[in-house]
Amino acid sequence: MLPFDRIEYQNRIKKTKEEMNERGIEVLLISDPANMYYLTGYDAWSFYVHQMLILTIDQDQPIWVGRYMDANGVKATTWLHDQNIIAYPDHYVQSDHDHPMDFIAAFLIQSGQGNRRIGVEMDHYYFSAKAYQSLVRGLPNAQIKDGDLIVNHVRMIKSNQEIEYMKYAAKIAEQSMFRGVEMIRTGVRECDAAATMYYNMISGTKEHGGDYPSIVPLMPSGENTGNPHLTWSDRTYEEGEAAIVELAGCYKRYHSPLARTVSIGKPSRQLQELEPIVLEGIDQVLQTAKPGMTCGEVEAVWRRSIAKYGFHKEARIGYSVGLNYPPDWGEHTASLRQGDQTVLQPNMTFHFIPALWFDQHGIEISESIRVTENGIETLANYPRELIVQDPFPITQHAGMMS
Amino acid sequence: MLPFDRIEYQNRIKKTKEEMNERGIEVLLISDPANMYYLTGYDAWSFYVHQMLILTIDQDQPIWVGRYMDANGVKATTWLHDQNIIAYPDHYVQSDHDHPMDFIAAFLIQSGQGNRRIGVEMDHYYFSAKAYQSLVRGLPNAQIKDGDLIVNHVRMIKSNQEIEYMKYAAKIAEQSMFRGVEMIRTGVRECDAAATMYYNMISGTKEHGGDYPSIVPLMPSGENTGNPHLTWSDRTYEEGEAAIVELAGCYKRYHSPLARTVSIGKPSRQLQELEPIVLEGIDQVLQTAKPGMTCGEVEAVWRRSIAKYGFHKEARIGYSVGLNYPPDWGEHTASLRQGDQTVLQPNMTFHFIPALWFDQHGIEISESIRVTENGIETLANYPRELIVQDPFPITQHAGMMS
Numbered sequence: 001m002l003p004f005d006r007i008e009y010q011n012r013i014k015k016t017k018e019e020m021n022e023r024g025i026e027v028l029l030i031s032d033p034a035n036m037y038y039l040t041g042y043d044a045w046s047f048y049v050h051q052m053l054i055l056t057i058d059q060d061q062p063i064w065v066g067r068y069m070d071a072n073g074v075k076a077t078t079w080l081h082d083q084n085i086i087a088y089p090d091h092y093v094q095s096d097h098d099h100p101m102d103f104i105a106a107f108l109i110q111s112g113q114g115n116r117r118i119g120v121e122m123d124h125y126y127f128s129a130k131a132y133q134s135l136v137r138g139l140p141n142a143q144i145k146d147g148d149l150i151v152n153h154v155r156m157i158k159s160n161q162e163i164e165y166m167k168y169a170a171k172i173a174e175q176s177m178f179r180g181v182e183m184i185r186t187g188v189r190e191c192d193a194a195a196t197m198y199y200n201m202i203s204g205t206k207e208h209g210g211d212y213p214s215i216v217p218l219m220p221s222g223e224n225t226g227n228p229h230l231t232w233s234d235r236t237y238e239e240g241e242a243a244i245v246e247l248a249g250c251y252k253r254y255h256s257p258l259a260r261t262v263s264i265g266k267p268s269r270q271l272q273e274l275e276p277i278v279l280e281g282i283d284q285v286l287q288t289a290k291p292g293m294t295c296g297e298v299e300a301v302w303r304r305s306i307a308k309y310g311f312h313k314e315a316r317i318g319y320s321v322g323l324n325y326p327p328d329w330g331e332h333t334a335s336l337r338q339g340d341q342t343v344l345q346p347n348m349t350f351h352f353i354p355a356l357w358f359d360q361h362g363i364e365i366s367e368s369i370r371v372t373e374n375g376i377e378t379l380a381n382y383p384r385e386l387i388v389q390d391p392f393p394i395t396q397h398a399g400m401m402s
Numbered sequence: 403m404l405p406f407d408r409i410e411y412q413n414r415i416k417k418t419k420e421e422m423n424e425r426g427i428e429v430l431l432i433s434d435p436a437n438m439y440y441l442t443g444y445d446a447w448s449f450y451v452h453q454m455l456i457l458t459i460d461q462d463q464p465i466w467v468g469r470y471m472d473a474n475g476v477k478a479t480t481w482l483h484d485q486n487i488i489a490y491p492d493h494y495v496q497s498d499h500d501h502p503m504d505f506i507a508a509f510l511i512q513s514g515q516g517n518r519r520i521g522v523e524m525d526h527y528y529f530s531a532k533a534y535q536s537l538v539r540g541l542p543n544a545q546i547k548d549g550d551l552i553v554n555h556v557r558m559i560k561s562n563q564e565i566e567y568m569k570y571a572a573k574i575a576e577q578s579m580f581r582g583v584e585m586i587r588t589g590v591r592e593c594d595a596a597a598t599m600y601y602n603m604i605s606g607t608k609e610h611g612g613d614y615p616s617i618v619p620l621m622p623s624g625e626n627t628g629n630p631h632l633t634w635s636d637r638t639y640e641e642g643e644a645a646i647v648e649l650a651g652c653y654k655r656y657h658s659p660l661a662r663t664v665s666i667g668k669p670s671r672q673l674q675e676l677e678p679i680v681l682e683g684i685d686q687v688l689q690t691a692k693p694g695m696t697c698g699e700v701e702a703v704w705r706r707s708i709a710k711y712g713f714h715k716e717a718r719i720g721y722s723v724g725l726n727y728p729p730d731w732g733e734h735t736a737s738l739r740q741g742d743q744t745v746l747q748p749n750m751t752f753h754f755i756p757a758l759w760f761d762q763h764g765i766e767i768s769e770s771i772r773v774t775e776n777g778i779e780t781l782a783n784y785p786r787e788l789i790v791q792d793p794f795p796i797t798q799h800a801g802m803m804s
Contacts, residue, residue, distance in 0.1 A: 209636025
């Protein structure tokens with residue numbers, strides 16, 4: 001039932017403890033559900049309430065503390081012993097007088113950890129300012145330290161099993177993109193194209209069922225193609241306009257994102273101009289990047305390539321990707337951008353997304369990539385080009401049929 | 403293009419300022435994307451990076467501060483003037499040396515707000531411990547106060563337009579449940595049932611396209627039906643087992659959740675015993691609850707009803723629901739539970755989910771409800787019963803055909 005074998009989990013815990021040691025942390029409180037899953041297998045949509053995985057430097061197994069109704073889900077999905085699963089009662093949930101961190105602080109004191117150096121994931125979504133305040137107040141003899149991204153850094157280099165999962169996810173992304181793009185035609189509602197993508201993302205392939213991606217398909221269209229994080233509406237696509245699709249396949253929480261730009265009918269002058277520039281820049285990076293280069297050096301290859309044509313991109317062109325939960329599939333560690341000193345190593349994985357956005361148009365063509373022993377491979381195999389779609393209407397439900 | 407007219411937004415801002423006044427807050431920093439959407443219309447998947455809506459007691463319009471690449475999306479989806487949209491450069495994003503809150507603190511000082519009483523949403527997902535620390539450090543002359551849930555409390559009583567959107571969402575939930583449940587048969591993979599639900603959630607109805615719900619379908623099955631927050635896998639359903647489905651329809655970010663329990667073939671003895679008890683408790687609540695009662699009193703009706711049969715439920719039986727973004731569709735204000743003093747008022751809306759969970763089985767039958775002038779109405783119209791499904795296999799893709 002576990003997605004990885006026990007030795008892999010033990011190895012992850014060992015590496016996490018090494019990082020804890022280096023940062024002088026004896027007890028790591030983990031709020032990030034991806035980090036919980038990484039270390040224990042815990043997989044449930046319970047992160048909308050406060051919960052913690054407690055990893056102590058001198059104990060073999062972490063302890064999960066969370067809501068009572070979720071405790072059995074931890075038993076069902078992890079390798080933790082039952083006595084390492086601790087539940088707080090429901091009156092702590094979204095209450096104006098009880099906070100789950102009061103319970104967790106009391107538990108830490110009771111279990112003899114109250115006077116130690118305790119690391120917390122300071123910038124994680126699921127560790128709020130109030131959670132921090134409650135912990136600090138509840139643990140007056142502890143030294144609370146920043147333990148942000150400790151596990152995330154361990155996650156950066158994937159095992160072969162993780163790469164395999166990301167390749168299954170890439171197959172799902174290909175299929176979802178292919179069937180979704182088929183729906184991007186004159187007169188089709190954006191929501192129907194999105195529904196088709198979703199059907200294929202979640203159903204997955206015959207061999208590998210899909211999991212929910214941490215970000216919904218991003219689908220700006222028409223004059224909004226310069227606004228990358230818009231989703232969809234029930235407006236209908238029109239002939240002559242462009243649409244961007246950024247989506248991911250997901251398998252057992254591992255993502256392979258993929259972005260393409262579609263023109264419904266003849267591409268605009270701007271897209272015709274941009275396509276070869278972007279493709280040349282992507283090719284340059286894919287041919288040049290290899291272990292030993294820094295993320296900053298990778299970005300420079302792209303920057304020099306588009307500068308020849310007078311373009312400059314403000315944002316980073318990629319980020320470490322893999323395992324995650326909403327609201328992000330990026331790992332918040334390395335970014336492909338100026339000044340990032342992270343050195344590429346085999347089995348690092350990135351979403352390489354050198355998009356160009358302007359006030360009223362934009363182009364996105366991306367690849368999820370893996371650093372190999374001597375270069376780069378893309379995880380998906382999908383035509384890398386501006387997609388020019390037949391503008392004519394199709395039957396509404398054609399896209400999801402196999 | 404805006405989902406509500408300008409007068410409704412102005413009314414919301416007025417009510418928010420009244421709450422700010424009562425809590426002694428001059429400047430409210432809003433991290434919650436639902437609150438941003440509620441006040442301005444801003445709708446994009448950009449909340450995975452730090453951003454803020456700044457509402458100042460003596461200014462008409464709020465100011466949005468966020469990532470450069472998202473600024474045009476704010477222009478496209480809100481009623482804010484361009485000069486109220488402020489962008490920070492990309493090197494602040496997920497960086498180990500720059501934090502967006504440094505930028506936002508500097509902006510507040512520069513715009514003359516640095517020495518005021520500033521409220522922050524202390525327990526919101528998207529206001530991390532580090533964001534709080536950075537703000538406090540960057541605003542040494544401000545008084546930082548807890549401004550949690552101020553807008554959420556304004557959101558509790560819906561306008562007629564909001565109720566209309568929730569009713570469209572309820573139609574979508576009905577359709578998604580109906581077609582999803584059709585797929586819950588022997589030999590069908592859970593992911594294929596989930597894909598069918600998703601197709602129908604996102605496509606929506608002919609008149610009203612679907613939006614993404616803030617929680618994915620929760621679908622524990624078999625021995626896991628006591629674990630409410632598990633999602634799906636690629637295992638196949640087996641004859642004789644039960645499956646729970648909790649999902650929501652979503653229209654323009656407004657949710658109507660709905661849960662049902664399915665038995666594939668003859669229901670177990672436990673489910674046969676539980677069904678009438680749960681249905682009686684639900685009926686009691688729906689017939690009794692009305693404006694003027696407290697949420698605690700509503701819960702007591704349920705508690706007394708199931709106590710007659712020797713049952714007791716640990717968790718709350720519902721919560722305020724409506725507008726939201728991942729990871730929760732609940733509003734984090736009122737809960738239907740012992741001791742909650744919130745008084746029911748017309749156009750409050752709740753997800754009423756009096757589920758019963760045990761170690762290896764459980765039953766969920768829920769309704770999204772609206773408080774009317776003199777009682778309760780359900781938003782969806784879906785048979786309220788344990789669903790007994792023909793155990794035999796069906797053609798894989800039948801569920802999504804219309």
